[in-house]
Amino acid sequence: MPTVNDILNYLETLAPRHMKMEWDNVGLLCGSRDQTVTKILVALDPFETVCQEAAEIGAELIVTHHPLIFRPVSAVTDDTEVGRSIRFLCKNDISAINAHTNLDCAPGGVNDRLAQILGLTNIQVIDPSGTDDQGRPWGLLRMGEAATQPLPQFLATVKSSLHCEGLRYVDAGRPVHKVAVGGGACADGMLDALKAGCDTFVTSDVKYNQFHDAKTLSLNLIDAGHYHTENPITTLLVSQLQATFPELTIHISTHTDCTHYL
8 A cells, every 4th residue: 555655756746846835834744654545535724623534534644735734833732723633633643745835836736727617718827937847837827718708707607616605806897708817815916917918817815905906907806715716626636646546545525615605
């Protein structure tokens, strides 16, 4: 059976470590590289409930997008959720791997998946950071084309495709055709989207002033939620891991977004 290190090495072929942002924390954050793996739980987040779910199904490894340890940890105690999660994983011999901004930037990663889920065509990297060993450009944001349509029609597509309870958006008075996407908090990239010729930008965690700026700049800006813009990568990771390690049992977490709309 494969080890944690075997899984890590494979994931880093999909999302090489050098593609991460310099401030990020990726890779094996808890556990042993030598641990044998028979079951994996894949989730967007390594929340305490996800760690408990992994133990319940007998998984030796959790693979997540967001890191278990993001900010420096000064103590590992029961006083914080991160501390409780780390202690729980260690007690139950469960390792934790994540691929975060490296998976956002990688070809075929979070933002390519988001563009595909929204039905965009002619998908390209906006302002590439480099090329991978296959000569494919990589970078954070993607753009693609949709059939020219009124914004309300595209909003309905976004909501249904990503299974959102609701959207926040600003209507800049332009039809939708050339669309930029950035899963998670990518609204700071709106000028890059405009420079690339996009009329619409789908992302999340948009600030009040950023909506105002987008309207001033004549950019349709859509906030579809952090969870909903990034979670589609989990089903892809499950299928990729299962195809590469057919001897393993791989589950997708029941974890969902805790945000609701009245």
